[in-house]
Amino acid sequence: MCDEIFDQKNMHLDQILADRRSYRQFRPEFPDEDEIRRILHAGLLAPYAAAAIGGSKDYFRRFFVMKRGSRSLDAAIPLVMDQVTVMAQGLEREMEQNPVLREKAVSFVQRLGMIRKMGRVPGVGNAPYYIVVAERKGFPPVELQSLAHCLENMWLKATALELGFQIVSITSQMSGNPEFCKILGIPAGEWELMGCAVGYAADELSPSIRPPVEDVTRWLE
Numbered sequence: 001m002c003d004e005i006f007d008q009k010n011m012h013l014d015q016i017l018a019d020r021r022s023y024r025q026f027r028p029e030f031p032d033e034d035e036i037r038r039i040l041h042a043g044l045l046a047p048y049a050a051a052a053i054g055g056s057k058d059y060f061r062r063f064f065v066m067k068r069g070s071r072s073l074d075a076a077i078p079l080v081m082d083q084v085t086v087m088a089q090g091l092e093r094e095m096e097q098n099p100v101l102r103e104k105a106v107s108f109v110q111r112l113g114m115i116r117k118m119g120r121v122p123g124v125g126n127a128p129y130y131i132v133v134a135e136r137k138g139f140p141p142v143e144l145q146s147l148a149h150c151l152e153n154m155w156l157k158a159t160a161l162e163l164g165f166q167i168v169s170i171t172s173q174m175s176g177n178p179e180f181c182k183i184l185g186i187p188a189g190e191w192e193l194m195g196c197a198v199g200y201a202a203d204e205l206s207p208s209i210r211p212p213v214e215d216v217t218r219w220l221e
């Protein structure tokens with residue numbers, strides 16, 4: 001490959017990787033549906049666990065796009081919020097019995113408490129789009145890893161399109177919720193889920209800051 005093209009490809013990729021950030025405040029305007037399709041296409045290009053879903057005839061990855069103000073999203077919002085409460089109460093009960101968990105989960109439980117106080121799950125209803133991605137359960141159960149690859153591709157594409165993107169990880173807790181799955185039109189319990197919010201970011205964030213590679217790497221003999 002000619003050196004100039006090689007350098008340009010790497011320069012652009014490095015820039016997108018550095019620019020990728022979690023945006024949590026969105027402007028009200030809706031990005032074009034075509035831009036959303038380009039993000040979903042990037043998700044489809046992500047790797048998947050071929051050996052784990054080998055036998056399935058039906059395609060194993062699905063996208064569900066919910067627009068702010070839509071019937072589907074209005075129905076999903078309280079269900080996701082209820083799940084936060086269920087999770088918080090379950091964790092609090094477990095933490096009473098388990099001191100190790102109590103120490104480990106304290107900041108996560110505080111975060112759930114903040115969400116409950118706010119009365120809304122960040123990314124679900126405040127962004128122009130809430131997108132749920134589903135991966136059919138296979139064996140071994142590696143759907144969540146597969147979804148992470150898919151979401152990362154989508155995140156990088158959104159970054160290249162200069163759109164804000166936020167992971168909404170509580171979505172994974174909804175995979176067994178019959179009412180939530182009914183909104184998506186899938187049977188509860190057969191798919192793992194992950195979600196994200198997409199829209200124009202309300203503010204600009206500077207590129208990510210990470211430690212130097214050498215500080216966190218050991219080259220083994």
Ligand SMILES: Cc1cc2nc3c(=O)[nH]c(=O)nc-3n(C[C@H](O)[C@H](O)[C@H](O)COP(=O)(O)O)c2cc1C
Pocket residue numbers: 020021022023024122166167168169170208
């Ligand atoms: C597995 C996973 C789950 C995450 N869940 C959420 C989430 O539910 N809400 C959110 O706002 N950010 C979520 N994030 C984003 C991280 O908080 C974020 O990537 C981290 O703080 C670094 O910031 P940056 O993405 O701007 O580089 C998640 C990230 C990962 C990898």
